[in-house]
Amino acid sequence: MSKTSTESSYTARHLSVLEGLEAVRKRPGMYIGSTDSRGLMHCLWEIIDNAVDEALEGHGDAIEVVLHPDSSVEVRDNGRGIPVDNVTNLKLSGVEVVFTKLHAGGKFGGGSYASSGGLHGVGASVVNALSSRLEVQVDRGGTTYAMSFHRGEPGIFDDGTDVSPDSPFTPFTDHSELRKVGKVKRGVTGTRVRYWADSQIFPASAAFSYDELITRARQTSFLVPGLQLTVRDERRLPGTPGEDGPVEEVFRHDGGACDFVEFLAADSAVTDTWRLTGQGTFTETVQQLDSQGHLHPVDVERTCEVEVALRWGIGYETEVRSFVNIIATPKGGSHLSGFDQGLLKAVRKQIEANARRLKLTGKNGKERIEKDDVMAGLTAVVTVRLPEPQFEGQTKEVLGTAPVRGIVAKVVDTEISSLLTSSKRGEKAQAGMLLEKVVGEMRARIAARTHKEISRRKNALETSTLPAKLADCRSDDVERSELFIVEGDSALGTAKLARQSDFQALLPIRGKILNVQKASLADMLKNAECASIIQVIGAGSGRSFELDAVRYGKIVLMTDADVDGAHIRTLLLTLFFRYMRPLVEAGRVFAAVPPLHRVEMPAQGKRKGSITYTYSEAELSKVLRTLERSGRRYKEPIQRYKGLGEMDADQLAETTMDPAHRTLRKITMDDVEAAETVFDLLMGNDVAPRKDFIIAGANDLDRDRIDA
Incomplete structure (x- = not known):
């Protein structure tokens, strides 16, 4: 083996190794999507997914990812280890084939993996081609084997004190060498891959995202029950959790997709988390290599396994995650289309069968349940497993295997129909609540459409169908206009005299409105006070809420400065939080501060x-x-002052309504999750946590502060 420089002239061996990888380096976007941080992370996913595939097949239960201070990243697993024996016809070790040959490896031929994430057989070789240095070590048969690569080319690095991609490199010319570098106990197997991304390909601004890595590790631990994933960051980068020293997080979940749904769901449950499983087969024509290395078409029967975990909550947000062989498909594909189709078909069928009980006769019976009605409040994880799925592009964001749609649709339709027609007491009650929720969403959508049609500002020649008790303002300027929601008719009389009618509108509410955290969507829409508020604001509610359609720039809750006033304000905020949240997020909801x-x-x-x-x-x-x-x-x-009604108009204007002197408290959404937890605790259906909260705070109560 003679010493040569990195720029040595090519031999026939160089050409045979690099002919495919040169294309990767020339057009990296075709393989990893981009060369920014997203592409850098995609390379890491490829190596991690190869390790996860071993765990999927039951050959490993631990993966460790380490972000080193020298910008390299290392992935370790305790799977079977990459094969080290020579591949027939190629006269190369399995390690070299995996890291230098495109479309080669255990994902082809159908013998090694029933289903896998790294299925194109290009992931490891692409990462190798785009790395200035890649080191791989394999434990097999009591021996540790090692191989080094420089921009895809195998050879030897001459390291001094530091392991670096800039160390002198000698490429192999005549033959490759899979080095034996140590011994391990019998039965110990695994693979370790460490690589440095090539600065000629990736800009200096591209960096590994610790948060993305944590999210992916947690997600994978849900999808592969029993697999332990460890993420360690040793970079000490400013603004990261490891800024003050190495940080490590470990993930393991044994409950699978059901645990994932429980983790994702933020609202209170309407149904339990249901697990739907099934499978189907289809025939696919594929090109396979024969013994002479020639491709020819073969009809292969494929089996597609389907697993779906889902639950409905009281909210209206939808969270659906889809996966193929544990690979996330953020843009969906045939499996997600099948899920939507099967779910909508099953729910529609049951609603039609229960039309009389759900009061969908007569005029209401003409309306048809739409997809958004069914999806409101749904949290779901859709997973399919099949050999050699077809993706649209190497980044695997969309599943393209067409027959999967029909298989998933049939499984979901059958399983959901079974649950919705179950005679078991618990499932029967949940099915009833779910159907009522879906019908309620349909009615909300219709009501929102109606409200939108009737809530436009009217000119002098038009008649308004807004509530009669609304004292509207004259201005059409939304940015300047304000809507005061006033507690009680007594305060309304004073407020009418105190307001500046050019831009301040008044809507009185009678007493305490419905607690919408406990009530169903249908009950909320039936409540006169809630319906009036939604109609006057004019932007709909729930998932149909449109911030641009709001008729007023500010919504001000003006209640008495006592316990009842605080309770009414809380009930109103619950309504806004659940059904008009974008209004709160935009900082357009305020609480008046009367003296x-x-x-x-x-x-x-x-x-x-x-x-x-x-x-x-x-x-x-x-x-x-x-x-x-x-x-x-x-x-x-x-x-x-016991209430707003005790003030005269001048006092109310000066202290509470006049923009020049008043104080308004802006309602913010700094921590949505914490706010949702508090709303659920104080206003939700579960009484026990609320009781515990009151008991825990009882000792802090100052009896002298009670206004009695």
């Missing part, structure tokens, strides 16, 4: 009389102490 006390100071000497408003007991005490220290008198008794 609690009015302190009147008469004229004293040269001092003119004045009035001060306070908004809490603590503020009142502070004001009174200040007045006493300065020798200023004030009228007794101090006026304590």
Whole structure:
């Protein structure tokens, strides 16, 4: 073996090794989608997926991913290890074939993997071609074997003290060498791949995302029950969890897709998490290599296994994740189309069978359930496993195998129909609630369409069908206009006199509205106060809510400054949070801050009389102490407002409604998940956690602060 430089002249051997990989380096986007951080992460997924395939076949239960400080990444597994014996006809070891030959490896020929994630047989070789250095070690038969590659070409690196892609490299010319570098105990097997992404291909700004890696590891642990995935970051990059030192996270889940659904679902459940399974077969014509190395068409019978976990919640957001052999397909494909088709068919069939009970007769019976009605509140994980699936592109974002659609549709239709017609008490009750929810979503969609048609601003020649109790403003300028939702008719009279009618509209509500966290969608739509609020705002509700259609720039909740007022405000916020969340996220919902006390100071000497408003007991005490220290008198008794109706119009305008003097509290969505948890705790169906919360806080209660 003679020393040569990296730029050595090609021999026939060089050409045979690099003829395919040169195409990868010239057009990397064809294989990894892009050469930014997304492409860099895709290379990592290829190596991880090869390790996961071993676990899928039952040959390994642990994978470790390490992000090294020198920008390299290493993937370790305890699978069978890449074959080290020579491949027939090629006279190359299995290791070299996997890392230098496109469309070669255990994913071809049908003998090694029933289903796999790395199925095109190009993943490892593509990563190798796009790496300035790649090191692979394999434990098999009591021996550790090693091989090195430089931009896809096998050879030897002459490392000094540091392992680096810039170390002197000598490529193989006459023959390859799979080095024996150590020994391991009998029965110990596995593969370790470490590589440095090539700076000639990837820009300096491309970097491995720790968050994406954690998300993918967690996702894979759900999809392969019993597999333990460890992610370790040793880079100490600013702004990452490992900034102060190496950080490690371990994932393992034994419940499979059902655990995944429970993890993804954020809202309270309408149904249990249901697991649907089944399989089907189809015939596919494929090109196979014969003993002479020639391709010829063969009809092969394929088996497609289907597993779906799903549950419906009280919300209206939809979260559906789809996978093929544990590979995520974010843009769907034939399996997701089949899922949608089977689900819609099964639910429609049951709703038609229960039309009388669901009150879908007469005029309502003409409306047809649509896909969005069924999908509202659904969290689902759709997984199919089949040999050699056809993807649209190497990035595997869309499944293209057409027969899978019919198989998935049939399994989902059969299994869901069985659950919805079950005679078991629990499943029967859940089926009833689900059908009512779907019908409620249909009615909400129809109501939203109707509201949109009737809630446009009317000119002088038109008649308005908005609620009669709405005192609308005159301005058509949405940015400037404000809607005050006022507690009670008594406060409405004062507010009408206090408002600036040019841009301030008033909508009174009577008492405490429906708790929509407990109530169904249908009950919410039947509630007069909720329906009025949705109609006046004019943008629909739930999944049909359109922020651009909102008729007012600000929505202000104006309730009394007492316990009942706080309860009403909470109920209103629950309505906005569940059915008009984009309005809250846009920062357009506010709470008015009316005063609690009015302190009147008469004229004293040269001092003119004045009035001060306070908004809490603590503020009142502070004001009174200040007045006493300065020798200023004030009228007794101090006026304590029990409600908005006790104020006169000037006082209400000055303290609560006039933009020049008022205080508004903006309702924000800084932490949606935490907010949803609190809403569910305080307003949901489950009483026990709420009771525990009250008991836990009982000792903190100051009895003297109770306004009785």
